[in-house]
Amino acid sequence: xxxxxxxxxxxxxxxxxxxxxxxxxxxxxxxxxxxxxxxxxxxxxxxxxxxxxxxxxxxxxxxxxxxxxxxxxxxxxxxxxxxxxxxxxxxxxxxxxxxxxxxxxxxxxxxxxxxxxxxxxxxxxxxxxxxxxxxxxxxxxxxxxxxxxxxxxxxxxxxxxxxxxxxxxxxxxxxxxxxxxxxxxxxxxxxxxxxxxxxxxxxxxxxxxxxxxxxxxxxxxxxxxxxxxxxxxxxxxxxxxxxxxxxxxxxxxxxxxxxxxxxxxxxxxxxxxxxxxxxxxxxxxxxxxxxxxxxxxxxxxxxxxxxxxxxxxxxxxxxxxxxxxxxxxxxxxxxxxxxxxxxxxxxxxxxxxxxxxxxxxxxxxxxxxxxxxxxxxxxxxxxxxxxxxxxxxxxxxxxxxxxxxxxxxxxx
Numbered sequence: 001x002x003x004x005x006x007x008x009x010x011x012x013x014x015x016x017x018x019x020x021x022x023x024x025x026x027x028x029x030x031x032x033x034x035x036x037x038x039x040x041x042x043x044x045x046x047x048x049x050x051x052x053x054x055x056x057x058x059x060x061x062x063x064x065x066x067x068x069x070x071x072x073x074x075x076x077x078x079x080x081x082x083x084x085x086x087x088x089x090x091x092x093x094x095x096x097x098x099x100x101x102x103x104x105x106x107x108x109x110x111x112x113x114x115x116x117x118x119x120x121x122x123x124x125x126x127x128x129x130x131x132x133x134x135x136x137x138x139x140x141x142x143x144x145x146x147x148x149x150x151x152x153x154x155x156x157x158x159x160x161x162x163x164x165x166x167x168x169x170x171x172x173x174x175x176x177x178x179x180x181x182x183x184x185x186x187x188x189x190x191x192x193x194x195x196x197x198x199x200x201x202x203x204x205x206x207x208x209x210x211x212x213x214x215x216x217x218x219x220x221x222x223x224x225x226x227x228x229x230x231x232x233x234x235x236x237x238x239x240x241x242x243x244x245x246x247x248x249x250x251x252x253x254x255x256x257x258x259x260x261x262x263x264x265x266x267x268x269x270x271x272x273x274x275x276x277x278x279x280x281x282x283x284x285x286x287x288x289x290x291x292x293x294x295x296x297x298x299x300x301x302x303x304x305x306x307x308x309x310x311x312x313x314x315x316x317x318x319x320x321x322x323x324x325x326x327x328x329x330x331x332x333x334x335x336x337x338x339x340x341x342x343x344x345x346x347x348x349x350x351x352x353x354x355x356x357x358x359x360x361x362x363x364x365x366x367x368x369x370x371x372x373x374x375x376x377x378x379x380x381x382x383x384x385x386x387x388x389x390x391x392x393x394x395x396x397x398x399x400x401x402x403x404x405x406x407x408x409x410x411x412x
Contacts (some may be wrong), residue, residue, distance in 0.1 A: 004030075004380040005363040008058075008175070009076040009183065010040050010051065010166060012208035013232075013322075015058040016359045017073075018351065019066065019380075022367060027360070029350035030388065033062045042210045042226070043078030043183065045165040048172075055173040068384040072176045074366050076183045076358045077123060077166055079212055079224040082158045086128070087111045090150040099132065099141045101374025103149050111153040120157035121164070124181055126220050127372075128152045140372070154220055156182070178379065179366055183358040184214035185221055189368070190361030191318045191344050192219065201316035202306045204299075205357065206323045208232050211298055213305045223309040227301055231323040234294045241290055242282065243274040253326070256284060257291045260328035260335070264288035292332065295323070299336040317341035322355040 009016045017033040035058035039050030063069050089111025091103065108125050116122050130141040131150035141149065163180070170177050187203045188196075197219040205212045209232045215223040231253075238249035252272070258264040268284035299319075306314060317337050323329070330343045344354050351360060370376060378385070 003367070003376055004378050004385065005367065006070050006073045006379050007076070007186075007359045007362045008055075008073045008170070009186075009359045009362075010043065010045070010055065010169070011037055012040050012042060012210075013037060014355070015055060016356055017058055017062045017070070018356065018359045018363065019062065019070065020360070020363050022363075027348065027363060027367075029348055029360075031062055031065045032351045032356065033058050033065070034355065035061055042080065042228070043076075043207070044080060044162055045169055048165065048169060051169045052172050055169055055175075059173060059175070066388065068380070068387050070380075071174060072178050072379040073170065074179045074181070074362055074379075075166065075170060075177050076186055076362055077158065077163060077180050079182050079184055079214065079226060080158065080162055082123070082156055082182065082224055083117075083120065084154060084156045084222060084224075085115070086152060086154050087115050088150065088152050089113075090131075090148060092148045093146075096145050096147050099144050099146065099149060101142065101372060104130075104142065104151075105373045107149050107151045108153055111151050112155060115155065116157060119160055121160045123156045123158055123163070124185065124221075125153050125155045128154055128220060142372075142374075154222070156221070178377070179369075181362055181365055182214075182221065182224070183362075184212055184224060185365050186358035186361030187318070187320050187344070188214070188216055188219070188221070188361065189365040190346065190357045191320070192361075192364070196316060199315035200310065200312045201314055201318070202309075204302045204317065204319045204321075206230055206298055206319065206321035208322075211302060211321075213302050213309065215306070215309045217312075225305050225309055227298075227305065229298055229301065231321070233298075234291055234323065237290055237294050238287065242272060242280070242287075243276065243278075244272055245275055248272060252287060253291060253323075256287065257326065258284060258288045258328040259292055259295050259326040260331035261285060261288040261292045263328045263331065288328075291326070295326070295329070295332055296336065299333065303337055314340065318344055320344035320354045320357040322353070324354045 003022045005020045007018045015035045015037045019030045021028045038054040039047030045051050089107050091107050129152050130138040132141050132144045132146035187205050200217050203214045207230045209230045210226050212226050235246050235249040264285040266283050266285040269281050324343045333341045
């Protein structure tokens with residue numbers, strides 16, 4: 001199996017695009033882009049023209065990097081106003097039949113029919129369990145023999161106006177959207193392992209201007225809530241207190257502060273220039289206290305929302321998003337959320353940063369979804385793949401990143 005995937009996330013601060021090659025069970029990042037965005041707020045399109053222009057710039061950047069033209073993507077969408085429900089479906093056979101991915105696709109489709117509100121768009125249909133004749137609670141029925149196949153499925157929907165705006169921007173930017181899924185599902189699949197698939201837990205993504213908290217039960221998203229506070233509030237705090245512009249605030253946040261101020265160094269000093277042109281010195285401890293205060297607030301609100309979303313015992317909490325990369329953030333997480341909480345750690349070569357969590361995890365989710373249905377996909381043409389290999393051969397001596405290469409959705 002040698003499949004190529006491209007994913008895109010339209011974020012408030014930046015647009016992320018990944019191109020991945022799956023060989024066996026490994027996902028190799030061929031190229032990645034983190035490009036400035038406009039016209040997007042909390043994952044929603046607020047200015048179509050600006051969003052299109054920003055998306056086109058991001059696409060051009062990734063195309064220039066690869067010397068090919070990306071035109072098919074899977075897209076992250078926000079959990080804004082999402083609804084979730086559990087449905088059941090079943091299909092029968094004239095004779096006893098061996099279950100394959102084809103039958104699984106049919107029964108999932110049956111579980112969805114007639115259950116979607118006309119104002120809603122289906123985002124995901126995730127099977128919880130299957131039934132083959134009288135055998136129930138089966139996780140994967142492929143290969144089993146039976147005369148009837150049933151499925152219990154969790155379906156999630158979002159308002160059409162939100163989803164269609166995203167699809168419109170991508171279409172007018174020259175992209176064909178092959179499939180979509182929630183950013184939080186991508187976050188889960190990036191951190192996913194066999195233990196998490198057996199437990200109830202939470203995933204927290206601290207974004208630019210909002211934070212999403214999602215509850216997962218045995219690998220399936222069951223609840224989600226978005227709070228309107230995020231990384232941008234940290235920048236605003238620094239800008240207000242030190243009278244500096246937002247660009248400098250972000251640079252200080254990312255390169256100078258320590259999220260857990262007890263680990264900051266009072267002797268570590270940085271010179272800044274205020275908006276008024278005045279030069280000042282600030283020490284790491286003082287500025288870290290400002291950042292810690294806001295991070296503390298975000299984590300405490302998230303902790304409260306987890307309790308509101310579920311009364312079940314939480315076995316894990318995973319925190320991701322760009323701000324989780326701050327030095328000392330894990331210590332702050334443990335102090336507030338306890339030892340069950342951990343910061344996500346992306347180790348995939350080429351994107352070792354949590355800002356890519358949703359885009360990379362989305363690829364893993366879609367790949368898993370296709371595998372259950374006995375499907376596969378190449379989102380790049382054979383001509384494009386040959387071009388990548390050719391570029392690799394021409395640049396191999398320079399260690400180019402390419403040397404790691406060797407209208408509608410799939411049935412939901």
